[in-house]
Amino acid sequence: MRQTFEINGIVVNPRLSKYFDSTPNETRSQKELDKFWCKPYIVIEELEQETWEEYYHRLKAPPCSFTDEKIGTKENYLERLKTERYNWLKEWHTGFRYNLRCLDGGAWDRSTNHGFYATLEEAVTAAKEKGLI
Structure with missing residues (x-):
């Protein structure tokens, strides 16, 4: 804090x-x-943004237990983070x-x-x- x-x-x-x-x-x-x-x-x-590893392991763990297909690719996730950061800094x-x-x-x-x-x-x-x- x-x-x-x-x-x-x-x-x-x-x-x-x-x-x-x-x-x-x-x-x-x-x-x-x-x-x-x-x-x-x-x-x-x-x-605050999770690393790919944090994101992936959080969604793979119960109670979520998502499939890799549902989680998506690392590349797509990193692109989403980039967009979120851009929008945050714009505002x-x-x-x-x-x-x-x-x-x-x-x-x-x-x-x-x-x-x-x-x-x-x-x-x-x-x-x-x-x-x-």
């Missing part, structure tokens, strides 16, 4: 519990609510995407997604414009 830091009162890459985005709000601990309720945060994301030119989120009741069991931004500055500006800070 990336380093946690703060900018303009917004925590970037906070340490979240394992089931943070799949926990009903009414069952959260008071400590978690005090720390996160109505406090925006930003998660820095980057494209997120820095190589990173900044996801503005807030545990604010917008969903009953997870934080609300307040958008994806190409730069950290854009995400911070959006938090201000949306009245999150």
